[in-house]
Amino acid sequence: MPYGEETRTARDAREVLTWARGLLEPGLREVVERLPAATRHVAGYHFGWWDERGRPGDGDGGKAIRPALVLLAAEAVGGTAEKAVPAAVAVELVHNFSLLHDDAMDGDVMRRHRRTAWSVFGLNPAILTGDALLIQGFAVLAATGHPAARDGVATLSTAVRELVDGQTADMSFETRSDVDLDECVRMAGEKTGALIGCACGLGASFGGGTADQVARLTGFGTRLGLAFQLVDDLLGIWGDPEVTGKPVYSDLRNRKKSLPVVFALTSGTDAGKELAAAYHRVNPLADPELRHVAALVEAAGGRAWAQAEADRLLREAMGDLADAVPSPGPAADLATLARLITQRTS
Template sequence: MSASVTGPATVSGFPRLDWVEELVLPALREAVSALPAAESRVAGYHRGWCDAYGVPVPDRAAGKLVRPALTLLCAAAVGADPGAAVPGAVAVEMVHDFTLLHDDVMDGDALRRHRPASWSVFGTSAAVLTGDALLAAALQALAATPQARAAAAVRELVGALLDLVRGQSVDVANEKALEVPVDEYLAMAEGKTGALLGCACALGGILGGVDGERVDGLREFGRRLGVAFQCVDDVLGIWGSTRRSGKPVGSDLAARKKSFPVVAALAEGGPASRRLRSFYAAPDAEGGPATEVLRRLVEEAGGREAAEREAARQLSQALRALSCARPTAEAYRLLQEVADAVTRRDC
């Protein structure tokens, strides 16, 4: 194995795997620089590599690189050289950025990674086109892998993209729905968030040269972890810190979006739940409640506790699935550390 899969230090609570940055960032920068000039500049700004004029910004952290880390660790988990999975790691990170660029446009969120969101700087057309360019580049990266594995890798990503679109579509539809059952929300989260993490893990196995049951175990590990990630992200979207996360906190409540804590709170049926329901049923009523009031009602109705409990349940299922992939001991330890960090992060 050409890279040492170790990393005792952390960044924002995640294991800091310096070897992941060393393998992935040069390839990711090369892929972004190969985009058309305008889209390359927007993508570089989005990642924090440059300012709005394209001037390089020094000393900005690479970020957690969670998805690329999962891809490389899953390759290591099946006994392969993590370097073989770098195209998959680059592809999933570009797809992740594609989804963020489009999400910010759809949601109207003006802050991303502690900076003005790309659409608010360059305009919505530029942000959408840059997302499209990143998606095309991701598919190109996988298509260029050895022929014996390229077709399976591209099929894996395309399947995840279709699941992602379905999940996002349901999420948008839920904004207008009066009732969103908890199980339907979890199915949506598995598509919207779990699909790409599952793909990241499966690509590690595919590009690492295995198939069948081991890839299935890696994919299921990622999908369950993705649902746990979404539950925690929903909690942070209500009770987190904008200063720490770099994203607007409370905006989902203000927009009456039905994240998991809200869905669970609305289903609880007690006094706080009924009052919350009345506010969600008439979101445009004059003199509506402050975000802090909604936050308190969600917590009183058990929404926060339910989301944290569901995240723990999904994590347990993820680790059981990972065992089915028969991972190496060292890679399993690091994947477990990443999975634990996903459900315990505060930003």
């Protein structure tokens, strides 16, 4: 009996993601196995399949939220998850291209509780591996022969362009003292919201959805993606390293102008002014100072605003989901993932 019929039982987030990972991973591994040996080695390490010496490992390959959204969106419009697997693989490849490049550009040495690929293999191999994953993402999508493939390649291309634009803006913020909240929100929407919106739209297209359903589910994903970034920014300051896999106060240590930080910097409060003085100082921030800086962000309202915005975006995303008139079972799972994304700080 196809998934999504009334006889199916409700699933929690772990069950949904495990189901999606089971459908995704064979295709993902097949793509990586076709890469040249050196690139394959770095990619497999990044995905957690083996250690730096190529020995089988049990590393964390990530939650696979984006491919899960692809598969569920396909089912939500009456299609099958199986036919949308190539789109899910493509989205996951593109997402991991961005992670490999982000880690290299930001100088992050930890991801998913282990050393980042660039810190193990060097900058150039990590960057080239990211490039290879990006190229393979488009190749997988184009090779499907699915009626939605041609438009899907264009959709994914647009999302990657927006992702790159967002990352470019994010990096430019590092050397600027005049970043305003509107442009920071726009950057986050491009950097994170675009690919998650694309994931939902591709899934709906590969599931045979109507133009309206594709648009509604794209909107659902785009709003959800911005909420995801807001919560990710909260975790970058106050997240538990055991959960995030990154050092405590990692974003503050790098003086990233994340959403809660920019809200605080532009708040006009005394705490915001003190935060600006600390953020624009030349010398690195020591650990005791980082705790104080985090307290300043909170005192200036950054933490409360970011969580309230994430909650608002979740409500609006759920409205988009309902307007798509999806099948009940997949809709319930999409809602479960949406709540997971916006409640990671609880």
